[in-house]
Amino acid sequence: MRLTCSAGVLGQGLHVVSRAVSSRTTLPILNNVLMQTADNGLQLTATNLEIGIRQTIPAQVQEEGGITVPARLLTDFVTSHPEEPLTMSLDKKTQSLSLKSARFDATIRGIDPADFPPVPAGVDGRKVKVDQTGLREAIEQTVIAASTDEGRPVLTGVYVQLNGGKATLAATDGHRLAVKTLAVEAEAGETDTIVVPARALTELGRILKTGEERIDVTVGAQKNQVFFKTGDVELMSRLIEGTYPNYQQVIPAQSTTTITTKTQDLLFTTKMVSLFSKDAANVIKFKTEGGKLTLTANTSEVGQNVAGVDAKIDGQDLQVAFNSKYLLDVLAILGTEEVQLGFTGPLNPGIIRPVGKDDYLYIIMPVRVAM
Amino acid sequence: MPPAEVLPASRIAVLPASVADAIAAGEVVDRPAAVVKELVENAIDAGAHRITVRVQDAGRGLVEVVDDGSGIFPEDLSVAFQRHATSKISRLEDMRAVSTLGFRGEALASIAAVAEVEAVSRAAGREAGHRVLLQAGAVLESGVAGSPPGTRLTVKRLFFNTPARLRFLKQPATENGVIVRLVSELALAWPDRSLRLELDGRRVIDTSGEGDLRATLAALYDAETAAAMLSLDDAVVEGLIAPPSIHRATRDHTIILVNGRRIHHRNLAFAVEQAYRGLRDPDRFPVAVLNLRIDASDVDVNVHPTKREVRFRNEGALFATIERACYRALRRSPVYELEAAAAGLAIREAPVLTPYYGTAESGAEPTAADASRLPPLAYVGQLLDSYLVAESRDAVVLIDQHAAHERVLFDRILTRLDQRSPAGQLLLLPQLVELGPPQVAALQSNQEWIERLGFQAEPFGPQTVRLRAAPAELPDRAVADVFARLLDDLAQDRTPEARRRATAALLACHGAVRFGDRLTAESASGLLAALSVTAEPISCPHGRPTTLVLPDQQLRRLFRRP
């Protein structure tokens, strides 16, 4: 293996794929990045066995070959290196990679690529095309509600339903739920449902660019893998097995109290008030009375904070409490100037929507407190 | 009883029937250890300073107790072996305020009835000694004999005429174990007496008798345990109790004395355990030697022939006094400190536990409120996704993230329970829990309590409930499991206080971050801040330490810095 490429381009590529490098693993080779020559350049691959990321960067290949080297060291070296051509060559006998430039002459000990877990270059299955900007937003708006607790694996994923020209993404941790619909262009077929690890989607979200360009998604025919491809980057993820809970029944059909207010204003006020709820399970109270909205948080040891928010209120007066974190999470990613909150009493699910858009909703379960 | 001067011997007389009848009757000599107990107690009553116990073949071969006490007048020596013969009381009124260990005048008679006993004694101030030999209660020989001042009682062929008792003896190792424990307890009860025990010629116990309880404990346990013990000294309760980091698997190490008499009193031992609440693992028990100084007339020792059981005039008040005294001493207990040996280095100069908050400069005793407080901690990082590392003024502090969070949640949940301000997170996906009959019963009878925690359960079939809400601290995954365990807990008969703490501990344990959870710097510092304002930051509700302190001083020593 022998090739020349730009340090800057290699650095960017490593930055993308090393997101899939395990930070903690008992398998040393998973700390490595796989480098293989390809038709049009150098292919970089990393995997933590759950997800794999691959990017091909332009390079002048003089001799074919491949090697795996510690991702961390290589990335640190390359990204600190001046933006100059780098020549890499492999000594097959010692499995060490030499990196040469005008001023540096480095050698990194590697591991034979034969030991690297296979990361398929694609899967067979149903093909879908999605707008990148839309998908990125959908990911942002749903992963926040996914569980981080491995206790119920299926809730650590985002449920995706493909139905005609529409994809529905949903995530819940048992206390809140986010549901987003998105237009897609899918190959004809039955309704498909899969559960994609939220972590994989978060990584995908980082890779996605804002632009017109669409991304190719392939849902593996075995329903155990999903494959994303955008430009020269590919991301492969295994899927989570298990039945996703029926979340539809939780979504309230109507509200008896609706509050419409400025998203940023509510976000700011909630943040300020919740400083006083840290020691009380983050509980914050909403109260509407005489057309006014008041937010309260108190902890016996800390003190309390009460704040009013300008809002348009329709319907009955209401007092409801919930975990402020759940509200802050959604307000931060809502993306519209105004937000609407709907309630049907202190013990029923509250519904939060971006005003002027009907492709997203967020359900928040209240906390029962002594009012 | 100052052991330095020798007590004069007292005359022994047989109690009148009216007095003898009032004494709790019953056989006290059921095993070799009982012989040891009676003989050593007699020696203590005789003001002996040095008492040597020799045992062979677990007491079946020989039990011999030699003392340097007051001795017995020659003319009284055979009287001592008669029933109800005592020098310690003479009238019924004396029994109301007994200040000696013996008073029944029964022990020697009982022993002599079942063995061959030789007694040699020289009374204080007399020129010569006297000797008697008895078998099955009958005097076989009696006469003048050479003897050092004091008394020697030799018991051979124990139970030779009572085959039933012989059969009930346990393995020699077991009988020896009971004897060792008994002599240890007597030594702790009487640190101003030097007690020696030799088992088959091997010296097992040897206390100096210098009057220092800590030194006595060091001779019986080990120097480190003794050094770590916290001392208590108030009007009623004196003695030593172990810091929470030292504990044993059985209750045997909680020794309660009343005016020097070892008693077995379940409830008072429980008062000691109670003081450790929140600092102690439920299946580990304290090491404690506590002497209660109680007016002899406020305690009735004439309940049981072995005098192990006593009655107090005001047990409730005594319970509270003990608990309070122990509680105070414990809260003065120091922050857990990392032992050098634990770091793989056998450096023994440093005590295992030294108060982190030395008040050397001020010289003042730390107040109970400050002592177990943590020093201000600056968060440094997380190790192995399980421990937090922090830095304080002059030490490295390691924090067990789970234990620390448990402590924080425990306090929070208790506050919430007390304020009756539940925070029940409603569940988006209600959870079904299957219950057994005792759990169903516990649910029905504790409805109010369960709701106060934040749970909301509705019936869903005869043995199943549907949970619609759960305490806000609990992660979704733990909800059903904690609910079932809570019901198991509630099915047990507990005092309201025990129930309150058990419930909070259960919720705290399951709500806390786990080992292996990676924490953001923000939540880790938040946890440290929250921990430092809790009432008992140094240990989790189960009594395990939350924090280990490695003083810079010690680090320097480990790195061999000059």
Ligand SMILES: Nc1ncnc2c1ncn2[C@@H]1O[C@H](COP(=O)(O)OP(=O)(O)OP(=O)(O)O)[C@@H](O)[C@H]1O
């Ligand atoms: N080691 C001893 N030194 C001096 N006097 C002793 C000693 N052992 C026994 N005596 C005398 O013998 C008497 C009888 O002892 P014994 O143990 O039978 O009865 P007690 O100690 O009076 O009462 P109890 O039956 O409750 O032990 C004692 O009252 C005491 O005067």
Ligand SMILES: [Mg+2]
């Ligand atoms: Mg006696």
